[in-house]
Amino acid sequence: MTKKIILANPRGFCAGVDRAIAIVEKALDKYGAPIYVRHEVVHNKYVVDNLKNRGAIFIEEIKDVPENSILIYSAHGVPLSVREESKSKNLKVIFDATCPLVSKVHVEIKNLHRQNYTILMIGHKGHPEVEGTMGQVSGDIYLIETEADIAKLPLARDIAKIAVVTQTTLSVDETKSIVDNLKAAYPNLRLPKTEDICYATQNRQDAVKAMAKICDILIVIGSKNSSNSNRLKELSEHLGVKAYLIDFATEINKDWLNNVNCVGVTAGASAPEVLVEGVIEHLKKYDYNTIDTLTTVKEHMIFALPSELRT
Ligand code: SF4
CATH class of the missing domain: 3.40.1010.20 (4-hydroxy-3-methylbut-2-enyl diphosphate reductase, catalytic domain)
Known part of the structure:
Protein backbone atom coordinates (compact mmCIF):
# COMPACT_ATOMS: atom_id res chain seq x y z
CA MET A 1 0.00 0.00 0.00
CA THR A 2 1.27 3.53 -0.82
CA LYS A 3 2.54 5.33 2.22
CA LYS A 4 1.27 8.86 2.42
CA ILE A 5 1.31 12.09 4.40
CA ILE A 6 -1.83 14.15 4.88
CA LEU A 7 -1.23 17.78 5.77
CA ALA A 8 -3.87 19.58 7.78
CA ASN A 9 -5.05 22.90 6.41
CA PRO A 10 -5.28 25.21 8.28
CA ARG A 11 -2.18 24.49 10.35
CA GLY A 12 0.62 26.54 11.89
CA PHE A 13 0.84 30.30 12.29
CA CYS A 14 -2.30 32.25 13.13
CA ALA A 15 -2.75 35.99 12.61
CA GLY A 16 -1.88 36.79 16.24
CA VAL A 17 1.41 34.88 16.11
CA ASP A 18 2.33 36.36 12.74
CA ARG A 19 1.80 39.82 14.14
CA ALA A 20 3.69 39.19 17.40
CA ILE A 21 6.77 37.81 15.63
CA ALA A 22 6.68 40.63 13.07
CA ILE A 23 6.62 43.18 15.91
CA VAL A 24 9.84 41.77 17.38
CA GLU A 25 11.52 41.46 13.97
CA LYS A 26 10.57 44.95 12.86
CA ALA A 27 11.59 46.43 16.20
CA LEU A 28 14.99 44.75 15.77
CA ASP A 29 15.22 46.16 12.22
CA LYS A 30 14.26 49.65 13.30
CA TYR A 31 16.04 50.02 16.64
CA GLY A 32 18.71 47.29 16.56
CA ALA A 33 19.55 44.85 19.34
CA PRO A 34 18.90 44.39 22.15
CA ILE A 35 15.12 44.35 22.25
CA TYR A 36 13.56 43.07 25.49
CA VAL A 37 10.52 40.80 25.30
CA ARG A 38 8.47 39.93 28.35
CA HIS A 39 8.01 36.16 28.22
CA GLU A 40 8.48 34.06 25.06
CA VAL A 41 6.75 36.18 22.41
CA VAL A 42 5.01 32.99 21.24
CA HIS A 43 5.43 29.50 22.66
CA ASN A 44 7.75 28.01 20.07
CA LYS A 45 11.37 27.06 20.66
CA TYR A 46 12.49 27.54 17.03
CA VAL A 47 10.94 31.00 16.82
CA VAL A 48 12.32 32.11 20.18
CA ASP A 49 15.83 30.79 19.46
CA ASN A 50 15.88 32.60 16.10
CA LEU A 51 14.84 35.87 17.71
CA LYS A 52 17.45 35.40 20.46
CA ASN A 53 20.08 35.00 17.74
CA ARG A 54 18.95 38.31 16.25
CA GLY A 55 19.28 40.10 19.58
CA ALA A 56 15.97 39.69 21.39
CA ILE A 57 16.30 39.15 25.14
CA PHE A 58 13.44 37.30 26.80
CA ILE A 59 12.75 38.21 30.41
CA GLU A 60 9.96 37.35 32.86
CA GLU A 61 10.33 40.28 35.27
CA ILE A 62 10.17 43.94 34.28
CA LYS A 63 12.87 44.68 36.87
CA ASP A 64 15.29 42.87 34.50
CA VAL A 65 14.75 45.43 31.70
CA PRO A 66 17.41 48.16 31.83
CA GLU A 67 16.37 51.83 31.70
CA ASN A 68 16.00 53.35 28.24
CA SER A 69 15.35 49.96 26.59
CA ILE A 70 12.70 48.85 24.14
CA LEU A 71 10.21 46.40 25.60
CA ILE A 72 7.64 44.18 23.90
CA TYR A 73 4.79 42.32 25.60
CA SER A 74 4.21 38.78 24.32
CA ALA A 75 1.18 37.61 22.31
CA HIS A 76 -0.33 36.16 25.51
CA GLY A 77 -0.96 39.57 27.08
CA VAL A 78 0.09 40.96 30.45
CA PRO A 79 -1.66 41.82 33.72
CA LEU A 80 -2.25 45.49 34.48
CA SER A 81 0.43 45.32 37.18
CA VAL A 82 3.06 44.63 34.50
CA ARG A 83 1.90 47.61 32.43
CA GLU A 84 2.05 49.81 35.52
CA GLU A 85 5.52 48.59 36.48
CA SER A 86 6.75 49.16 32.90
CA LYS A 87 5.33 52.68 32.85
CA SER A 88 7.12 53.50 36.08
CA LYS A 89 10.46 52.69 34.43
CA ASN A 90 12.28 54.95 32.07
CA LEU A 91 11.82 52.87 28.91
CA LYS A 92 12.33 54.19 25.38
CA VAL A 93 9.34 52.47 23.73
CA ILE A 94 6.87 49.76 24.69
CA PHE A 95 5.20 47.69 21.97
CA ASP A 96 2.23 45.52 22.76
CA ALA A 97 2.23 42.22 20.83
CA THR A 98 -0.82 40.96 22.74
CA CYS A 99 -3.05 39.18 20.22
CA PRO A 100 -6.09 41.37 19.50
CA LEU A 191 -21.80 33.95 28.47
CA PRO A 192 -19.41 35.95 26.29
CA LYS A 193 -21.15 37.75 23.38
CA THR A 194 -18.88 35.93 20.96
CA GLU A 195 -16.72 32.86 21.63
CA ASP A 196 -13.49 33.60 23.50
CA ILE A 197 -11.83 30.51 22.02
CA CYS A 198 -10.24 31.99 18.92
CA TYR A 199 -10.84 31.14 15.27
CA ALA A 200 -7.34 29.61 14.91
CA THR A 201 -7.82 27.21 17.82
CA GLN A 202 -11.26 26.22 16.55
CA ASN A 203 -10.08 25.72 12.95
CA ARG A 204 -7.00 23.66 13.86
CA GLN A 205 -9.11 21.42 16.11
CA ASP A 206 -11.73 20.97 13.37
CA ALA A 207 -8.96 19.98 10.97
CA VAL A 208 -7.65 17.36 13.45
CA LYS A 209 -11.16 15.92 13.75
CA ALA A 210 -11.25 15.43 9.98
CA MET A 211 -7.68 14.02 9.91
CA ALA A 212 -8.48 11.53 12.69
CA LYS A 213 -10.99 9.85 10.38
CA ILE A 214 -8.35 8.95 7.79
CA CYS A 215 -4.88 8.96 9.40
CA ASP A 216 -3.18 6.16 11.34
CA ILE A 217 -1.11 8.52 13.49
CA LEU A 218 -0.84 12.31 13.85
CA ILE A 219 2.32 14.34 14.20
CA VAL A 220 1.69 17.72 15.83
CA ILE A 221 4.50 20.20 15.41
CA GLY A 222 4.63 22.52 18.37
CA SER A 223 6.49 23.15 21.62
CA LYS A 224 5.62 21.43 24.89
CA ASN A 225 4.52 24.75 26.42
CA SER A 226 2.16 25.58 23.53
CA SER A 227 -1.39 25.32 24.82
CA ASN A 228 -3.10 25.03 21.44
CA SER A 229 -0.58 22.41 20.22
CA ASN A 230 -1.18 20.26 23.30
CA ARG A 231 -4.93 20.46 22.69
CA LEU A 232 -4.42 19.14 19.11
CA LYS A 233 -2.49 16.13 20.40
CA GLU A 234 -5.09 15.43 23.11
CA LEU A 235 -7.97 15.76 20.67
CA SER A 236 -6.43 13.29 18.23
CA GLU A 237 -5.84 10.75 20.99
CA HIS A 238 -9.36 11.29 22.32
CA LEU A 239 -10.55 10.35 18.82
CA GLY A 240 -8.47 7.16 18.94
CA VAL A 241 -5.50 8.26 16.81
CA LYS A 242 -2.09 8.15 18.50
CA ALA A 243 -0.46 11.59 18.31
CA TYR A 244 3.05 12.88 18.91
CA LEU A 245 3.96 16.46 19.81
CA ILE A 246 7.41 17.41 18.50
CA ASP A 247 9.46 20.55 18.05
CA PHE A 248 11.65 19.14 15.29
CA ALA A 249 11.61 16.35 12.68
CA THR A 250 14.65 14.73 14.29
CA GLU A 251 12.47 13.74 17.26
CA ILE A 252 10.47 11.34 15.07
CA ASN A 253 11.09 7.79 16.23
CA LYS A 254 10.93 5.26 13.40
CA ASP A 255 9.02 2.86 15.69
CA TRP A 256 6.09 5.31 15.54
CA LEU A 257 5.79 4.45 11.86
CA ASN A 258 5.47 0.67 12.21
CA ASN A 259 2.47 -0.50 10.14
CA VAL A 260 1.50 3.13 9.48
CA ASN A 261 0.34 3.91 5.95
CA CYS A 262 -1.06 7.36 6.52
CA VAL A 263 0.69 9.98 8.69
CA GLY A 264 -1.28 13.11 9.47
CA VAL A 265 0.79 16.25 10.01
CA THR A 266 -0.41 19.44 11.61
CA ALA A 267 1.21 22.34 13.46
CA GLY A 268 0.13 24.46 16.39
CA ALA A 269 -0.59 28.15 15.91
CA SER A 270 2.94 29.16 16.96
CA ALA A 271 4.86 26.63 14.81
CA PRO A 272 6.37 27.93 11.54
CA GLU A 273 5.93 26.20 8.18
CA VAL A 274 9.68 25.53 7.87
CA LEU A 275 9.29 22.92 10.63
CA VAL A 276 6.45 21.25 8.69
CA GLU A 277 8.73 21.11 5.64
CA GLY A 278 11.40 19.47 7.81
CA VAL A 279 8.94 16.80 8.94
CA ILE A 280 7.88 16.08 5.34
CA GLU A 281 11.50 15.69 4.24
CA HIS A 282 12.18 13.40 7.19
CA LEU A 283 9.15 11.21 6.46
CA LYS A 284 10.23 10.87 2.82
CA LYS A 285 13.23 8.88 4.10
CA TYR A 286 10.70 6.28 5.25
CA ASP A 287 8.98 6.21 1.83
CA TYR A 288 6.11 8.55 2.64
CA ASN A 289 6.27 10.07 -0.83
CA THR A 290 2.63 10.88 -1.53
CA ILE A 291 1.54 14.16 0.02
CA ASP A 292 -2.07 15.26 0.17
CA THR A 293 -3.67 18.23 1.91
CA LEU A 294 -6.95 18.08 3.74
CA THR A 295 -8.52 21.54 3.76
CA THR A 296 -11.36 22.08 6.21
CA VAL A 297 -11.55 25.87 5.99
CA LYS A 298 -9.60 28.76 4.47
CA GLU A 299 -8.30 31.45 6.80
CA HIS A 300 -7.96 35.10 5.80
CA MET A 301 -7.42 36.83 9.15
CA ILE A 302 -4.64 39.46 9.34
CA PHE A 303 -3.91 41.81 12.26
CA ALA A 304 -2.29 45.20 11.66
CA LEU A 305 1.09 46.08 13.13
CA PRO A 306 1.53 49.10 15.44
CA SER A 307 1.80 52.18 13.22
CA GLU A 308 5.45 52.87 14.24
CA LEU A 309 6.49 49.51 12.80
CA ARG A 310 4.59 49.59 9.53
CA THR A 311 6.83 49.99 6.51
S1 SF4 B 1 -3.95 31.27 18.92
FE1 SF4 B 1 -5.68 32.66 18.71
S2 SF4 B 1 -5.56 34.03 20.49
FE2 SF4 B 1 -3.57 33.00 20.29
S3 SF4 B 1 -2.36 34.40 19.07
FE3 SF4 B 1 -3.33 32.97 17.62
S4 SF4 B 1 -5.24 34.02 16.99
FE4 SF4 B 1 -4.48 35.03 18.82
Missing part, protein backbone atom coordinates in the same frame (compact mmCIF):
# COMPACT_ATOMS: atom_id res chain seq x y z
CA LEU A 101 -8.28 38.36 20.30
CA VAL A 102 -6.76 38.17 23.77
CA SER A 103 -7.19 41.94 24.15
CA LYS A 104 -10.88 41.43 23.28
CA VAL A 105 -11.20 39.17 26.34
CA HIS A 106 -9.40 41.81 28.44
CA VAL A 107 -11.99 44.40 27.40
CA GLU A 108 -14.79 41.95 28.14
CA ILE A 109 -13.53 41.13 31.63
CA LYS A 110 -13.03 44.80 32.50
CA ASN A 111 -16.60 45.61 31.38
CA LEU A 112 -17.97 42.77 33.48
CA HIS A 113 -15.97 43.92 36.48
CA ARG A 114 -17.26 47.47 36.06
CA GLN A 115 -20.81 46.09 36.12
CA ASN A 116 -20.07 44.21 39.38
CA TYR A 117 -20.16 40.72 37.93
CA THR A 118 -18.50 37.84 39.73
CA ILE A 119 -16.26 36.44 37.00
CA LEU A 120 -15.28 32.85 36.25
CA MET A 121 -12.39 32.17 33.92
CA ILE A 122 -11.95 28.78 32.26
CA GLY A 123 -8.27 28.21 31.61
CA HIS A 124 -5.00 26.65 32.70
CA LYS A 125 -3.41 27.82 35.94
CA GLY A 126 -0.03 29.47 35.39
CA HIS A 127 -0.49 30.03 31.65
CA PRO A 128 0.62 33.61 30.86
CA GLU A 129 -2.61 34.36 28.99
CA VAL A 130 -4.65 33.37 32.05
CA GLU A 131 -2.42 35.45 34.34
CA GLY A 132 -2.74 38.38 31.94
CA THR A 133 -6.52 38.14 31.61
CA MET A 134 -7.21 37.57 35.32
CA GLY A 135 -4.80 40.39 36.07
CA GLN A 136 -7.02 42.93 34.27
CA VAL A 137 -9.24 43.22 37.34
CA SER A 138 -9.03 42.84 41.06
CA GLY A 139 -11.71 41.24 43.18
CA ASP A 140 -14.07 38.34 42.59
CA ILE A 141 -12.60 36.23 39.82
CA TYR A 142 -12.29 32.45 39.97
CA LEU A 143 -10.27 30.10 37.78
CA ILE A 144 -11.94 26.92 36.53
CA GLU A 145 -9.55 24.32 35.12
CA THR A 146 -11.80 21.26 35.12
CA GLU A 147 -15.44 20.39 35.75
CA ALA A 148 -14.43 19.27 39.26
CA ASP A 149 -13.61 22.91 40.13
CA ILE A 150 -17.26 23.93 39.72
CA ALA A 151 -18.36 22.19 42.92
CA LYS A 152 -15.63 24.01 44.86
CA LEU A 153 -16.88 27.51 43.99
CA PRO A 154 -18.01 29.40 47.12
CA LEU A 155 -20.96 30.97 45.30
CA ALA A 156 -24.73 30.79 45.79
CA ARG A 157 -26.65 29.06 42.99
CA ASP A 158 -28.96 32.06 42.62
CA ILE A 159 -26.16 34.63 42.35
CA ALA A 160 -27.56 37.32 40.06
CA LYS A 161 -24.44 38.69 38.41
CA ILE A 162 -22.11 35.94 37.32
CA ALA A 163 -20.26 35.69 34.02
CA VAL A 164 -17.71 33.44 32.38
CA VAL A 165 -14.79 34.08 30.02
CA THR A 166 -12.28 31.60 28.65
CA GLN A 167 -8.66 31.31 27.59
CA THR A 168 -8.45 31.53 23.79
CA THR A 169 -6.59 28.26 23.16
CA LEU A 170 -8.63 25.62 24.98
CA SER A 171 -10.27 22.44 23.79
CA VAL A 172 -13.51 23.56 22.15
CA ASP A 173 -15.40 20.43 23.25
CA GLU A 174 -14.13 20.32 26.83
CA THR A 175 -14.86 24.01 27.29
CA LYS A 176 -18.40 23.55 26.00
CA SER A 177 -18.91 20.77 28.50
CA ILE A 178 -17.60 22.94 31.39
CA VAL A 179 -19.82 25.84 30.29
CA ASP A 180 -22.88 23.53 30.13
CA ASN A 181 -22.16 22.38 33.69
CA LEU A 182 -21.67 25.97 34.84
CA LYS A 183 -25.01 26.94 33.29
CA ALA A 184 -26.65 24.11 35.20
CA ALA A 185 -24.98 25.22 38.45
CA TYR A 186 -25.64 28.95 37.95
CA PRO A 187 -28.83 29.67 35.98
CA ASN A 188 -27.99 33.39 35.72
CA LEU A 189 -24.60 32.74 34.13
CA ARG A 190 -23.76 35.28 31.44
